[in-house]
Amino acid sequence: MPELPEVETSRRGIEPYLVGQTILCAIIRDPRLRWPISDEILRLTDQIVLSVQRRAKYLLLELPAGWIIIHLGMSGRLRVLPQGTAAEKHDHIDLVISNGKILRYNDPRRFGAWLWAENLASCRVFAQLGVEPLTTEFNEHYLFEKSRGKRTLIKPWLMNNKIVVGVGNIYASESLFFAGILPERPAGSLTKSESSLLVSTIKAVLLGSIEQGGTTLRDFLQSDGKPGYFAQQLQVYGRAGEHCHQCAHVIEIAKQGQRSTFFCRHCQH
Template sequence: MPELPEVETSRRGIEPHLVGATILHAHIRNGRLRWPVSDEIYRLSDTPVLSVQRRAKYLLLELPDGWIIIHLGMSGSLRILSEALPAEKHDHVDLVMSNGKILRYTDPRRFGAWLWTKELEGHNVLAHLGPEPLSDEFNGEYLQQKCAKKKTAIKPWLMDNKLVVGVG
C-alpha cells in the first residue's frame, strides 16, 4: 500500500500538470473499484482543476463545484501521460486535460477509490481522521493527552487514523 510519503510524492508529481488545466473529460474503463466510481466523475467535462491537495492517504482534486477524492488502495498508482497511450488491463481511469496531458489511474487489485463530494468537511472517508503527523496540532501535548490512561500497545495506537494519519 502506498504510504503517506508516497501519496505526497504523487500529489507533488501531478499538481503542476493539473492545476490551471481543465478536465476535458473522464474516461472510466472499469468503475468497479473498492467503491464504485462516483457518477459525477463520469460526467466531468470542461472542468478546471483549482488545486491538488492531500489529507492522510487521500488525494483531493479541487474543482469549482466539488472535489474528487482519490485513494490509491493497495496497489494503485497515478501517471501523467504526454500522449494517449493504449490502455493496459489495469488502467481504470483517465482524466484527459486541456494541456494535452492525461492523468491515468492504474490499480491491479482495484482496492482504490475515486469519489466525488460537494464538500470535504464531513465526508465519511475524511471526517474521522486525526491530525497530520507533521502538523502543529500533532505535538507532545497532543500525544500526552491521547495516551493518558490508555492500556494499548503503542503500534496499534500509532496506526489508528483517528489519532494520527498516515502511519501504517
C-alpha cells in the same frame, strides 16, 4: 499499501501538470473499484483544477463544482502521460487534461477509490480522521494527552487514524526505532519526554521518506514511473534476522494487530 509519504509524493508529482489546467472529460474503463466510481466523475466535463491537496492517504483534486477524492488502495498508482498513450491492463481511469496530458489511474487489485464530494466537511471518509502528522497540531502535548490511560500497544495505537493519520506500518516501526521506544509497550507508558522525541522522530522519518520519493517495496511507483528510494534507508522494517545497523544485535519481528512489527530489543526500551 502506499502510506502517507507515497501519497504525498504522488501529489507533488501530479500537481504541476494539473493546477490551472482544465479536465476535459473522464474516460472510465472499469468502474468497479473498492466502491463504484462516483457518477459525478463519470459525467465530468470542462472543470479547471484549482488545487491538488492531500488529507491522510487521500488525494484531493479541487474543482469549481466539487472535489475528486482518490485513494490508491493496495496497489493503485497515478501517472501523467501524453494523450493517445495506449491503455494497458488495469488502466481503469483517465482524466483528459487541456495541456495534452492525461492523468491515468492503474490498480491491479482494484482496492482504490474515486469518490466525489461537493464539500469536504460533509464527506463521510474524513469524519473521524485525526490530526495530520506534519502539522503543528501534532505535538508532544497532543500525543501525551491522547496516550493517557491507553493499554493498547504503542505501535498499533500510532497507526490508529483517529489519533494521527498516515503513520502506517513501515513508518511506525521506523519511528519507534529512532525514538528508542519498544513497540511492545502500552501507549499509556509514554513519558512527556518520550512523547516529544516520538513526535519529532515521526515528522523527521515521514519528511525523509517524502524527500526520497517514498518507499518502494512491491507496488508503489511515483507518478513518473520511478521507484521511491527510502527503502534503502530502512533500519528495522523488513530486516528480521539481520543485524541492527547501530548495535549489531539481531532485528526481531512480532505480530501486532495482524501486522508485522520490526524492532531491536537492544536499542529500544
